[in-house]
Amino acid sequence: MSHWIFSEEHDMFRSSFKKMIRNEIESRIENWEEDQLIPKWFIARLSELGLTGMTPDREKSMDEVMEAVLMEELAKTGAAGPALVLQEHNNAVSLLDRTNKSKLVPDFLSAALEGKRIGTTVAADPGDMTVKIKEGFFNLNGRLKNVRNGGMADFLILSFFDDDKSGFITVDFASEGITVQKTENMLGWRSSSVSEVEFRNVKISTENLLCQGDEAEKQRRLINDQKRITWSLICTGIAEKALEAAVSYSRTRQQFGSALSEFQSLRHKMADMALNLEKSRNMTYRAVYDSIYNIDSFQRQIVLEEAVSMALHVCDEALQIHGGAGYMMEFPVQRFWRDTKMFDLHLNNIPAEKVVMSL
Amino acid sequence: METVLRKGKQPYFTEEHDALRERVRQFVKKEVSPYISEWEELGTFPVSMFRKMGSLGFLGLRYPESVGGQGGDYFMQMVLAEEINKCGAGGFPMGIAVQTDMATPPILQFGSPYHHEHFLKPAIRGEKIAAIGISEPNTGSDVSSIQTRAVKQGGEWVLNGAKMYITNGTRADFVTMVVRTSDEPGYKGISLFLVETDTPGYSVSRKLDKVGMRSSDTAELILDNVRVPDKNLLGVEGKGFYQIMWQLQGERMIAAASAIGIMDFCYEKAAEAVENRGPAYRRSLLDIKRRIEVCREMTYATAFRYSQGEVPSKEISMIKLLSAQTAHYAAGQALKLLGEEAAGPDHPVQRLWRDSRLNRIGAGTDEVMKEIIAKEIGL
Numbered sequence: 001m002s003h004w005i006f007s008e009e010h011d012m013f014r015s016s017f018k019k020m021i022r023n024e025i026e027s028r029i030e031n032w033e034e035d036q037l038i039p040k041w042f043i044a045r046l047s048e049l050g051l052t053g054m055t056p057d058r059e060k061s062m063d064e065v066m067e068a069v070l071m072e073e074l075a076k077t078g079a080a081g082p083a084l085v086l087q088e089h090n091n092a093v094s095l096l097d098r099t100n101k102s103k104l105v106p107d108f109l110s111a112a113l114e115g116k117r118i119g120t121t122v123a124a125d126p127g128d129m130t131v132k133i134k135e136g137f138f139n140l141n142g143r144l145k146n147v148r149n150g151g152m153a154d155f156l157i158l159s160f161f162d163d164d165k166s167g168f169i170t171v172d173f174a175s176e177g178i179t180v181q182k183t184e185n186m187l188g189w190r191s192s193s194v195s196e197v198e199f200r201n202v203k204i205s206t207e208n209l210l211c212q213g214d215e216a217e218k219q220r221r222l223i224n225d226q227k228r229i230t231w232s233l234i235c236t237g238i239a240e241k242a243l244e245a246a247v248s249y250s251r252t253r254q255q256f257g258s259a260l261s262e263f264q265s266l267r268h269k270m271a272d273m274a275l276n277l278e279k280s281r282n283m284t285y286r287a288v289y290d291s292i293y294n295i296d297s298f299q300r301q302i303v304l305e306e307a308v309s310m311a312l313h314v315c316d317e318a319l320q321i322h323g324g325a326g327y328m329m330e331f332p333v334q335r336f337w338r339d340t341k342m343f344d345l346h347l348n349n350i351p352a353e354k355v356v357m358s359l
Numbered sequence: 360m361e362t363v364l365r366k367g368k369q370p371y372f373t374e375e376h377d378a379l380r381e382r383v384r385q386f387v388k389k390e391v392s393p394y395i396s397e398w399e400e401l402g403t404f405p406v407s408m409f410r411k412m413g414s415l416g417f418l419g420l421r422y423p424e425s426v427g428g429q430g431g432d433y434f435m436q437m438v439l440a441e442e443i444n445k446c447g448a449g450g451f452p453m454g455i456a457v458q459t460d461m462a463t464p465p466i467l468q469f470g471s472p473y474h475h476e477h478f479l480k481p482a483i484r485g486e487k488i489a490a491i492g493i494s495e496p497n498t499g500s501d502v503s504s505i506q507t508r509a510v511k512q513g514g515e516w517v518l519n520g521a522k523m524y525i526t527n528g529t530r531a532d533f534v535t536m537v538v539r540t541s542d543e544p545g546y547k548g549i550s551l552f553l554v555e556t557d558t559p560g561y562s563v564s565r566k567l568d569k570v571g572m573r574s575s576d577t578a579e580l581i582l583d584n585v586r587v588p589d590k591n592l593l594g595v596e597g598k599g600f601y602q603i604m605w606q607l608q609g610e611r612m613i614a615a616a617s618a619i620g621i622m623d624f625c626y627e628k629a630a631e632a633v634e635n636r637g638p639a640y641r642r643s644l645l646d647i648k649r650r651i652e653v654c655r656e657m658t659y660a661t662a663f664r665y666s667q668g669e670v671p672s673k674e675i676s677m678i679k680l681l682s683a684q685t686a687h688y689a690a691g692q693a694l695k696l697l698g699e700e701a702a703g704p705d706h707p708v709q710r711l712w713r714d715s716r717l718n719r720i721g722a723g724t725d726e727v728m729k730e731i732i733a734k735e736i737g738l
């Protein structure tokens with residue numbers, strides 16, 4: 001029996017999804033990392049199989065637990081990229097769905113649900129970007145850094161603060177005045193095709209406004225809460241992969257006349273890694289379960305902090321156990337290690353809600 | 360023992376050290392930092408850097424004048440290592456440290472006049488590039504199990520085998536190499552050779568693609584019936600294991616000094632950026648600073664003993680271990696404080712986080728250091 005939050009149906013889904021990943025994704029991950037881009041068919045294919053979370057027929061949409069299985073298994077491709085790309089797309093889709101502006105349904109929501117168009121969500125930094133309302137238009141100038149999916153997305157849901165206004169607008173990447181430049185060779189998350197987007201006098205119809213004010217604030221919180229769970233799951237998946245790599249390398253590499261796996265200090269190291277992974281996994285699964293019934297940002301933040309710190313530890317030790325080989329690009333453990341550090345760098349970036357601030 | 364410590368505010372460094380520090384700083388600022396991103400991309404740094412540093416005397420700071428060195432003390436070497444490690448990457452300084460502190464000290468210590476003339480002097484002038492060849496595909500931590508074999512034939516030795524992860528390996532002129540010269544198992548049958556890389560049968564089988572230290576080139580070497588003259592045997596036949604264990608102490612000392620440069624650099628970058636963001640940030644900075652200062656004091660105190668001719672292997676192993684962990688920790692925490700912005704390709708702190716990870720593997724892993732410490736405390 002797996003963890004209690006999973007029903008038999010979830011377990012069956014996990015094993016069939018694993019197969020799909022093995023057949024269609026795993027062998028490509030090295031190329032995607034090298035290209036620093038995941039091809040669009042990735043989202044299209046998941047949509048076709050009804051595996052993005054939400055589906056055109058809402059009755060068939062996944063429950064929270066199913067989505068958790070999806071993200072965790074995607075992370076076990078050994079890179080954060082695919083799961084992050086899907087998460088950003090899903091955030092865009094669910095925002096469109098929750099705010100439900102009928103004008104935006106055909107070109108954005110429906111197309112995205114079918115996987116024909118890909119979305120992403122970004123918060124504008126007021127220092128880098130201005131969003132002004134003029135005669136029925138939003139006028140956008142400036143730039144957005146670190147836009148995930150930048151290299152593949154067709155549209156962007158922009159969270160902005162300006163002139164005492166705040167809200168979300170939908171921006172088509174095909175709009176005049178937008179240029180997208182990929183940021184190559186980031187520390188990690190390479191396949192998520194992080195980009196810089198520049199806006200020069202871009203005009204976006206006010207009909208593209210999804211929500212503003214308090215409603216926008218609420219949506220921001222929902223997105224951040226979703227992010228906390230998804231990132232915890234990704235850390236769990238990558239750490240599991242790292243532990244597997246360490247165990248298997250230690251069994252084959254010989255030094256001082258025996259396999260590394262025979263050295264007690266390394267056995268204890270790996271036992272600690274396994275324990276740490278299990279601690280974090282239990283917290284993460286519990287947060288997934290709770291998310292069906294309520295939102296508790298504080299609890300989710302705790303779970304995320306635990307998951308990131310666990311993944312840093314596990315991936316670092318896994319690299320160490322590989323010795324010099326761990327430092328070589330040909331061994332994937334270096335990527336597990338880089339990708340998890342990226343979560344650590346972003347921890348401060350998830351806007352701390354009052355509940356966290358009150359600590 | 361006569362103390363040469365300077366009384367007053369700074370016990371380890373004299374005004375000459377301070378002057379050298381300033382010279383190296385200027386050199387790094389003009390000749391290294393502006394190009395380091397380019398070299399990282401290139402996967403190596405220009406050969407001309409050896410010449411430049413040689414002509415400035417930087418490659419022989421603590422070597423006697425009789426072999427073309429500057430005749431300085433060990434703290435001169437420490438100053439160089441610290442300062443070049445503030446160039447914004449670990450790779451270039453590592454290539455230099457191999458030249459000055461890993462491949463050449465055994466030549467001075469165990470070498471013949473011919474070795475001094477033909478290898479050491481040109482290396483100090485920066486005319487010959489040196490590498491150190493210990494590790495092999497099947498042997499890293501367990502040095503006594505190396506398999507590369509030399510068989511004597513007349514006045515020559517015929518070498519066969521492979522060396523792995525060799526820094527400066529793609530363009531070295533010679534390699535200070537650890538080789539097995541008899542069938543005796545373990546450490547007994549090991550000797551050192553100075554192998555010239557233009558000898559037939561010597562080849563670089565591949566340049567390795569690494570996650571960090573990218574401005575330093577790393578190679579796998581193949582030795583296929585490489586004929587080395589007997590006069591290239593370094594030191595005493597069969598004593599190579601002791602000689603290389605002696606060499607490793609110096610390698611670890613300099614690794615610690617280098618790590619200090621890295622941690623100081625990362626701390627400064629973080630402090631510049633977040634010092635004014637409030638008490639929580641200052642608290643984090645203090646945590647990094649505290650660890651750096653502990654590491655610095657222990658390293659200097661050990662370096663002082665080393666500079667007096669002592670080789671305290673327990674303390675050296677301790678500072679190697681501590682400095683590697685502290686440098687990587689400091690880089691990681693600095694990176695976290697700097698946040699997403701610092702993840703970009705040319706940001707020196709994310710680079711140093713990757714680069715400093717090697718300190719916990721190269722020159723003996725963390726685990727190997729702990730094994731030595733355990734033995735030294737009587738276990």
Ligand SMILES: Cc1cc2nc3c(=O)[nH]c(=O)nc-3n(C[C@H](O)[C@H](O)[C@H](O)COP(=O)(O)OP(=O)(O)OC[C@H]3O[C@@H](n4cnc5c(N)ncnc54)[C@H](O)[C@@H]3O)c2cc1C
Binds near residue numbers: 265501
């Ligand atoms: C970028 C780079 C540059 C390098 N430059 C050079 C160079 O110029 N010259 C050179 O000779 N070498 C060089 N090296 C090699 C380096 O010294 C070795 O990688 C290092 O000694 C570890 O050996 P290994 O990689 O074979 O790991 P292994 O020895 O296989 O060790 C793998 C893991 O097992 C652990 N382990 C091993 N034995 C034990 C034990 N008894 N108990 C507990 N744990 C144990 C290790 O700590 C490590 O975590 C370089 C390596 C790199 C990555």
